[in-house]
Amino acid sequence: MLMLDKALKGSRRYWTWLLCLLCIIAAGFCFYLRQLDQGLGITGLSRDVSWGLYIAQFTFFVGVAASAVMVVLPYYLHGERQFARITILGECLAIASVIMCILFIFVDLGQPARVLNIILYPSPHSLMFWDMLSLSGYLLLNAIIAFVTLRAESEETPAPGWIKLLAILSIPWAISIHTVTAFLYSGLAGRSFWLTAILAPRFLASAFSSGPALLILLCLVLRRVAGYRVAEDAIRKLAIIMTYAMAINVFFVLVEVFTVFYAAIPEHTAHFEYLYLLGSGHNLAPCMWISAVFAVAALVILFTPALRRAQLPLACILVFISLWLEKGLGLIVGGFVPSPLGAVAHYAPTLPEWTIVAGIWSVGALLITVFYKVVLSVREEVES
Amino acid sequence: MRITRKDFLRLSGLSLLAAGCKQAVRSVNQPASGARAASTQPVRWGMVIDLGKCREKDGCSACIHACNTAHNIPQIANRAHEVKWIWTEPYATVFPSAQTGYAPQSDTETMVPLLCNHCADPPCTRVCPTQATWKRDDGIVMMDWHRCIGCRYCIAACPYGSRSFNFEDPRPSIAGINPDFPTRTKGVVEKCNFCEERLARGLKPACVDACPQHVFTFGNLADPDSEPRQLLRERFAVQREPELGTGPSVFYLV
Amino acid sequence: MLDRVGIFAGLAVFVAALTCPAWYALAHEHASSQPPNLEMPANQKECVAPAGTMRAAHMQMLIQWREDVVRRGDRRFVAFNGKVYEKSLTHTCLGCHNKEQFCDRCHAYCGVSTPYCWNCHSDPQSIARSIP
Numbered sequence: 001m002l003m004l005d006k007a008l009k010g011s012r013r014y015w016t017w018l019l020c021l022l023c024i025i026a027a028g029f030c031f032y033l034r035q036l037d038q039g040l041g042i043t044g045l046s047r048d049v050s051w052g053l054y055i056a057q058f059t060f061f062v063g064v065a066a067s068a069v070m071v072v073l074p075y076y077l078h079g080e081r082q083f084a085r086i087t088i089l090g091e092c093l094a095i096a097s098v099i100m101c102i103l104f105i106f107v108d109l110g111q112p113a114r115v116l117n118i119i120l121y122p123s124p125h126s127l128m129f130w131d132m133l134s135l136s137g138y139l140l141l142n143a144i145i146a147f148v149t150l151r152a153e154s155e156e157t158p159a160p161g162w163i164k165l166l167a168i169l170s171i172p173w174a175i176s177i178h179t180v181t182a183f184l185y186s187g188l189a190g191r192s193f194w195l196t197a198i199l200a201p202r203f204l205a206s207a208f209s210s211g212p213a214l215l216i217l218l219c220l221v222l223r224r225v226a227g228y229r230v231a232e233d234a235i236r237k238l239a240i241i242m243t244y245a246m247a248i249n250v251f252f253v254l255v256e257v258f259t260v261f262y263a264a265i266p267e268h269t270a271h272f273e274y275l276y277l278l279g280s281g282h283n284l285a286p287c288m289w290i291s292a293v294f295a296v297a298a299l300v301i302l303f304t305p306a307l308r309r310a311q312l313p314l315a316c317i318l319v320f321i322s323l324w325l326e327k328g329l330g331l332i333v334g335g336f337v338p339s340p341l342g343a344v345a346h347y348a349p350t351l352p353e354w355t356i357v358a359g360i361w362s363v364g365a366l367l368i369t370v371f372y373k374v375v376l377s378v379r380e381e382v383e384s
Numbered sequence: 385m386r387i388t389r390k391d392f393l394r395l396s397g398l399s400l401l402a403a404g405c406k407q408a409v410r411s412v413n414q415p416a417s418g419a420r421a422a423s424t425q426p427v428r429w430g431m432v433i434d435l436g437k438c439r440e441k442d443g444c445s446a447c448i449h450a451c452n453t454a455h456n457i458p459q460i461a462n463r464a465h466e467v468k469w470i471w472t473e474p475y476a477t478v479f480p481s482a483q484t485g486y487a488p489q490s491d492t493e494t495m496v497p498l499l500c501n502h503c504a505d506p507p508c509t510r511v512c513p514t515q516a517t518w519k520r521d522d523g524i525v526m527m528d529w530h531r532c533i534g535c536r537y538c539i540a541a542c543p544y545g546s547r548s549f550n551f552e553d554p555r556p557s558i559a560g561i562n563p564d565f566p567t568r569t570k571g572v573v574e575k576c577n578f579c580e581e582r583l584a585r586g587l588k589p590a591c592v593d594a595c596p597q598h599v600f601t602f603g604n605l606a607d608p609d610s611e612p613r614q615l616l617r618e619r620f621a622v623q624r625e626p627e628l629g630t631g632p633s634v635f636y637l638v
Numbered sequence: 639m640l641d642r643v644g645i646f647a648g649l650a651v652f653v654a655a656l657t658c659p660a661w662y663a664l665a666h667e668h669a670s671s672q673p674p675n676l677e678m679p680a681n682q683k684e685c686v687a688p689a690g691t692m693r694a695a696h697m698q699m700l701i702q703w704r705e706d707v708v709r710r711g712d713r714r715f716v717a718f719n720g721k722v723y724e725k726s727l728t729h730t731c732l733g734c735h736n737k738e739q740f741c742d743r744c745h746a747y748c749g750v751s752t753p754y755c756w757n758c759h760s761d762p763q764s765i766a767r768s769i770p
Contacts, residue, residue: 126512341477563760
């Protein structure tokens with residue numbers, strides 16, 4: 001019924017890949033058991049930098065999840081036929097990303113056994129309550145849409161009419177999940193690095209570039225590994241969306257830099273100086289500059305038609321890494337350093353932290369592999 | 385027994401009505417739980433800290449020691465994981481916007497006691513997703529360590545850095561456990577609670593009692609004749625980052 | 639034929655897994671068919687509620703006390719016999735009962751894994767004993 005049995009038949013390469021992922025997941029799980037036993041002290045977090053890699057990864061992958069809207073919107077709302085075959089790929093990516101987000105939050109909690117308190121004691125004044133609601137709803141929405149459309153495809157019947165309504169609902173919902181996540185940060189008066197109205201637009205711009213970048217890469221991988229050809233037209237359109245979104249994101253960052261440094265309020269410039277001034281113990285500065293260089297390089301490739309055609313995979317990788325460094329590392333830690341009392345705390349994720357994160361990435365990779373295997377199997381059966 | 389649809393609906397409706405009436409009668413008869421205190425005078429606990437008096441006794445940490453002992457605060461060697469409810473920082477760090485650049489070093493380096501400000505409009509209670517921290521009617525920002533899920537959103541929200549997270553089990557780092565107050569467990573956030581357990585017994589907070597210089601004046605800010613209110617009328621006082629609109633209940637006489 | 643081997647092996651694993659709480663309890667010293675020998679407090683004859691109520695519902699009462707004290711600041715408890723107590727695990731309950739000779743014995747017998755209350759709340763008698 002769930003068509004998951006199609007994921008149980010695969011080549012040797014497929015099972016080897018799944019086994020590798022399971023090994024990494026097991027390693028991550030072992031370290032998580034250690035974290036449950038000893039506490040979050042085994043991470044690199046501190047009293048001053050109380051959110052780190054886990055929450056940063058959550059923030060980044062909420063963006064990737066929201067980016068499914070970039071394939072759903074052109075198809076369901078504007079009838080762009082090229083996207084017909086890849087909406088399901090985008091939705092599966094969204095499902096895997098949201099599950100990763102939930103896992104990242106879960107491993108970050110000090111008392112995870114009490115997580116249901118968020119539901120038992122609803123607190124509408126807290127953005128985290130709304131984040132939980134919007135993420136759960138988005139997961140449910142995408143799961144239903146993906147499942148129903150895939151089932152209809154496998155039975156060679158048209159999808160039921162109400163699916164279009166759900167798909168259209170998922171468009172503002174996708175925007176909302178990332179806006180709510182941005183509000184988590186931008187509503188805090190005491191953290192001047194985040195207290196900017198442009199944070200939500202920035203999040204959306206980086207989401208709509210990192211997500212399509214990953215989706216394009218996944219499509220190219222499918223082409224190479226499974227011989228599944230995604231329409232050239234669809235990939236081209238996705239690349240254009242990614243280009244404009246990346247350009248807008250870079251523009252937003254530059255806008256922030258101008259506002260902060262021209263107004264020159266010391267409390268605001270301090271965070272940017274920590275993130276970008278090399279030397280004096282600013283361990284994140286090299287990462288931020290790599291992110292900037294990669295972003296510029298990616299835009300150069302993407303805005304040159306010849307280069308964009310020839311080097312699309314490279315551009316996607318550059319975009320993804322650049323945004324991962326910026327949002328999946330710099331943005332969160334930068335908000336905490338300097339601390340409210342001016343302390344510059346050194347944050348570097350520890351081995352247990354990296355392993356748990358790798359474990360969760362592997363869960364996402366496993367889910368994507370299984371979902372795409374089902375989709376491809378269904379399409380193969382339908383075509384034969 | 386055959387019953388028609390109409391009869392079934394009639395029976396269900398009457399049963400529901402009867403159950404509803406029972407509930408209504410019961411709630412009317414039951415006395416209101418949590419009876420209010422006899423006095424209806426509003427209470428807003430607050431504190432005035434006299435930095436001049438504190439400065440006279442250089443290197444004193446009686447308030448910190450009293451708090452640590454009373455509340456089983458762990459002394460953790462790794463500074464990244466430290467837990468502190470009251471501590472001191474140099475004046476220039478606490479009031480950075482008041483720095484002129486021309487004050488003598490002796491002034492800018494004076495140690496200032498810092499603690500939770502028990503704000504009138506706390507950002508931390510606003511963001512807590514489980515209401516594990518909330519603002520009581522008497523102004524104290526309370527923590528419920530049974531409900532806290534350790535998400536640390538409140539730490540992110542606090543503009544003053546008043547909150548600490550238990551990164552590890554605190555018990556091994558507590559020298560002598562005071563059985564009158566619980567320790568906490570790893571994975572929850574904690575901060576100064578204005579000694580609400582002592583206030584319930586009619587005592588002043590531990591730091592207030594322990595200070596040999598009478599630096600701390602604690603009282604009801606809602607009562608115009610209370611000690612802190614008198615001090616605030618007589619002397620010039622500042623709060624930490626008042627422009628944020630948090631409304632701290634801790635005032636500093638500079 | 640091969641299927642049968644797999645099926646019976648699977649069944650055996652399933653039955654072992656299903657009954658593992660029994661094996662676990664047997665392997666541990668607490669397991670006994672004799673009800674626990676509880677030492678009553680020396681100084682008090684009556685608890686804050688009748689013994690039957692306490693046996694059945696002391697955890698619910700403790701949670702009610704917890705919510706009252708922590709969330710409502712209401713520390714005053716009037717017992718069934720009219721006596722007034724402070725709502726406190728450490729002061730009131732452990733003021734009379736010895737944790738090891740009373741609480742732990744029943745918990746161990748019933749297999750109630752140590753309630754995590756003790757991660758935070760202290761047992762004054764064991765602390766007093768550990769002070770040299």
